[in-house]
Amino acid sequence: MSPETTAPHRLLGTLLDEQARPGGPFCPAALRELDQAEAFPARACRVLDEFGLADHYVPAAHGGKLTDFGELIRLVRGVARHDLTVAVAHAKTFLGAVSVWVAGDREQADRLARQVREGHVVSWALTERGHGADLLAGEVTAERTREGWTLNGEKWLINNATRAHQICLLARTGEAGDARGFSLFLVDKDRLPPGGSAHLPKIPTHGIRGADISGIGFTDAAVPASARVGADGAGLEIVLKALQLTRTVCAGLSLGACDHALRLTTAFVRERRLYGKLLVELPRVRRILADAVADLLLMESVSTLAGRAVHALTAEMAVVSAVTKAFVPSTGDAMIAELGEILGVRAFFTDAHAEGAFAKLERDHRITAIFDGSTAVNRHALIKQFPLLARASARGGHAVKGLAAAAALDVPVDPLDPGQLVLAGHGGCSVLGGLPDAVERIRSLVRAGTAPAGFERLAGALLDSAAALQEELAAHRPTAGAGAAADFDLARRYELCFAGACAVHLWVHNESAVGDGSPVWADARWVRACLNRVLRALGEPVDREPDVADALVEELVRTEGRGMTLLSGI
16 A cells, blocks of 8 residues: 555544544434433444445455455454454444355455445354354254255354345264365345244344344255355364454454543543542552553554465464454453543443443443353363464474564565365464564574663563463373363463563564654554563563553554554555
8 A cells, every 4th residue: 555545444544533432423412312221223333334344354355445454353342442342243344255255256255345345244154052163063954955945943143144145154074073074155134935944033132232232043944056155074174264354354343442541541530630640640550550451452562463464474373363352352351441441330321421431332242252162162272282382483494574564564465275275284373483583583683772671571471471371282182171270371371472572572563664663662562561561461571661651652542542443654
């Protein structure tokens, strides 16, 4: 993208700020009323339709504008920054369509692309009542007929199941119900025979109350042979590959919600007085704010590198996406809870403070750690890859060019080749594999006097922690079933080392090109804050850096909570 071209996420941000004025569909009061009525945000979704957001759900190869998953994350973040319910409701079409981008034939993908760009809503129906994330237990069946297939059974707890024009669903096509016993089908609801389907009632939910969380049942519903997506029996494989993309994009939902929480909290501490001082002047409040900023920048580091890794480290996305989906929403949940302590009782108000926006976003955000694989599901996916990661680490080496392409923000990414997606990380994890080189680069900059000495100590401590982690992986022995508690602890520490490494790589590759002149980038402030946060979470004995924390809090206050991003130059 040339410097004179305004990025789509910035255009969308300007539009949504305008639409958030009193009386607009993104006005906090209007969104509160919809939430209380459990009503779908149709007006807000129309704004996104008119902007052409759906074009960014469609790859450029099929006539859309999706060329960079990092930009798609930023677009989703921009919507979630105003309202998570709207973001979840609208972005579901990308989730519903992505399996076709991964495995559909050209005619099928081009046809769906046209429909999505025309405003068709597409749902993704994986879960069933009583089975949850256990996709191999699915009972919806597709039986082959002379003309195509016949569907029977119910899909339940599905976003946009009722409102969708098309539904991409996973159905059992083999009696054994093993990994090759399921296929994917893209079902056009308008073309189903009379009586072939029935919508299940909307399910009342704690958060995202206005979203269409419902279901659909099929009774001898005939669909043509052309409805199948990919090969017969390849449904589960396609879903697992598609999830590598959707789990990465879901990070934008958490980033937007945390932006919103930080903005609301900053406005409060700039005005509220306690003990004769503004809240923002109190040490305890400043510490919470500093930690929140560090958490947000860590989440952004992981999300940014993961979005670009879709293109540059495609064969490693089985690891990258699982770590991203486990780390970002769970960190966001903790961050929002900490900020809620500052707001006190106002964090629970449904209308008396800021139109109840904080209470709403806190409720809404809880779902991000659950759908498209919960935190536990994603950590288990990572645990299953521990032996592969250990062997790759022992071999040494990493994808040097791919890592550089993922980390250098001023370099356009190549188009995604879905054929490069694989189910397991046989090639290891270049983000951690490339950490020694990145830390050596930091050391050379410190020796040259162009990076602060404290940065070298923090980066070296992260490298030591990552090396210790790799030793534990080498000694790890798989356990049967869902895994031992110690396995999940190891997975959590892997996420932390990965997050710290993302921050290091982004700083090393962008400190001159992107960071010039930004207060957040000055003196490596943001990455030092991130590493300090990671190392403390790992239990390492590191001291806080008050000068760094104070500088970030001052920037937070100066920008009214709107400028805490690494991507101001993107």
